[in-house]
Amino acid sequence: MPLNRDFIGRRFVADTPFLVGREHIRQFALAIREDSPLCHDLDAAKSAGYIDLIAPPTFLTALGMWRSVVPLDDPALGLDYSLVVHGEQRYSLRRPVVAGDEIIVAGMISGIRNAGRNELIIIDYEFATTGGELLATARSSLVSRGTAVAESGTAGVENG
Secondary structure: OOOOHHHOOOEEEOOOOEEOOHHHHHHHHHHOOOOOHHHHOHHHHHHOOOOOOEOOOOHHHHHHHHOOOOOOOOOOOOOOHHHEEEEEEEEEEOOOOEOOOEEEEEEEEEEEEEEOOEEEEEEEEEEEEOOOOEEEEEEEEEEEOOOOOOOOOOOOOOOO
């Protein structure tokens, strides 16, 4: 079943902020084998000019999961997660996330398009503090395998 393109342009905002803790940062850094003292040692982070531990840039991926805002499980969207693979992830960081930041996540489905027999769903995210400071933006793409409707004149044709 193809994805519901009526979702394009819909914006969703988390109803509660996420308070970033030191242990969130340390555990995430351990999980990805980031050994920078700025992620583990408060004195090292402060000596480098930060107010607290800093999170690795990809920490925002986990934050997006902890505060999932785009309703990918909405039956009206038609996304079967058993057919999904992660396509791409990009970030534009304004400053590092630090322990103590309270972050609001917002997301928008900015596009759904065919890619051969698959569909790509593009999601744009904003990560901002509760004080309104934009920390980062992100773009994520998910591949919905085999759900694209064949365009007229292309039935049975595969890209090699």
